[in-house]
Amino acid sequence: MAKTTAKKRARLAPKKKDFKWEDVLAELRSKPTVSVPKAGFAIAGLSPSASYDNANTDGSIGGVPVIETGKKKRCPSIAVLRKLGLADEPPAAA
Numbered sequence: 001m002a003k004t005t006a007k008k009r010a011r012l013a014p015k016k017k018d019f020k021w022e023d024v025l026a027e028l029r030s031k032p033t034v035s036v037p038k039a040g041f042a043i044a045g046l047s048p049s050a051s052y053d054n055a056n057t058d059g060s061i062g063g064v065p066v067i068e069t070g071k072k073k074r075c076p077s078i079a080v081l082r083k084l085g086l087a088d089e090p091p092a093a094a
Contacts, residue, residue, distance in 0.1 A: 028081055033074035039064060042080055 019094045022079040028034055028042065040051025043062040055066040056074055066080045 017078065025086075028077045028086075031077055034077050034080060036061065036066060036073045036075060039075035039080050043083055 019038060021042075024034075024038050024042050025044065034042075035047075036055050037048035037051045040054060040061050041049070043064060046054065046061070051061060052073070054061050059066055061075060062083060064075050064083055067074050067076065078087060082087035
């Protein structure tokens, strides 16, 4: 039986997606939709798999709707920003 080296194990292991808050916030403010894992991370600190589980069960993540287009699932960025209280609301009409 062949030995598995540390390099080979590292290459074969699934890659963990580590999100940085600054990167997620920049994407939320620059794109109309955001991926389900990033929305789950921003709203509740969820892992990617927990975010997809929540989206599949409820059809939303923390009250933010999930949009399904084919196989892709996305969340509206403005809804995530509003949930976080970071949306820039236009001033009310006088």
